[in-house]
Amino acid sequence: LKLLTLARDLRRRRARERQRLFVAEGVRSVHELLASPIRVRGALVVSQTDDNLHTAALFDALRARDIVTEHVTPAEFASAADTDTPQGVLAIAEVPDWSLASLPTVEGFRVLVLDGVQDPGNVGTMLRTAAALGAVATVALPGTVDLWNAKVVRSAMGAHFRHPALSCTSNELLAFLAERDAALWGADAAGESIDEVARSGPAPSRMALAVGNEGAGLSTLVRERADRVVAVPIAAAAVESLNVAAAAAILLYQLRQ
């Protein structure tokens, strides 16, 4: 039961980082994975799930791609699973080798920067949004939850199986942006209204948009180095702020090219 041991181990961030592997759990995630360019090392399935139509198609796909599949008991599966009610299938795959240097410099270059975002659901949603709105990549700075965390992978619905998603330090990001002549904008409730910013002229053609931690906002370094800090204007007294993934969606859409 080598794959079971590996899947259990990969619940820890350190193990994922050392082995450069991650786990995608559930019928839909594994389907997305198999349809993507990501290399799959193996799959873990609960034997008695074969009777279901969805999983039958999935097992055919695993066989067609010659992917090593280990059969386990429901209790064994649960010991490796991240969900409370597991669907009985997961795959172990290689973390893609994306780097800042490999990102293309396209017209309307947009990068989403996660500056200490903690909630895996928020991070997964933002990966999906950045991919959908045509950002070149999503970059996680220190303090952000691991992009290959099981819940992030689930929430992203396959987004970062294709959309470049990578981690780096703030200094690496700043050097990259300088080298590509790209602006750094930050999102903060106290920033300039994005409406007024839009009225003041077109957004830079190359830009990274940074969103911060759910409680503390942007890090000091990003706040200091940002060329501009923008906000989604909010109805007075209704709520304190938008959810970070909702704000990121609105800002990325407003700043699209």
Add this chain to the structure above:
Amino acid sequence: LKLLTLARDLRRRRARERQRLFVAEGVRSVHELLASPIRVRGALVVSQTDDNLHTAALFDALRARDIVTEHVTPAEFASAADTDTPQGVLAIAEVPDWSLASLPTVEGFRVLVLDGVQDPGNVGTMLRTAAALGAVATVALPGTVDLWNAKVVRSAMGAHFRHPALSCTSNELLAFLAERDAALWGADAAGESIDEVARSGPAPSRMALAVGNEGAGLSTLVRERADRVVAVPIAAAAVESLNVAAAAAILLYQLRQ
């Protein structure tokens, strides 16, 4: 231990609906609740949490408002709590008496309609977004998760302690919109691009925007009765769709008045 029994009971939707009560759990949620116009019936606290600065301030606030507070053991608290790592404080409060008839007809009247949205985190995020972007109310149609579910309350971060949020049938909604002379727009990935819609002229001054189930989309009735179906344009082949809360944020922002 009457409040403990009640709090345990209120984990079931049926009990919340019958008693018109809900539970707000955690330091932040209870703070938001106490600062809102909502009537609080009582609070449940774990005795040994007093030493914390945050909770001390909260206990002062509970005392100042003369709210019945029951002290319980950590195990008792956990039996009523919804979170895996409870903060040791929850409050039981009355579901506000909002109705369609009581909603004001303002200029730039916007209502967010949840048409079968299942994920409590998505619903909570959308309540927060609708409140932040100045919508008059959020209306949940049948098939949507209960607006007063503990996880919805937590994700909404106090939004629907002030922002009117209510449930009704599709027919009640349609009658209300007809009576207020308000349009019904639906959100669907196959709809008209919101960019083109914006170019074709101003949005109606009174409008409800409906978003559908995470998997199945809008209900047949809403789809049939919608005056217009709109979409956020998506980068080809990147992902299948946006998260429903991300799409709702972009559309509500684009359609704001």
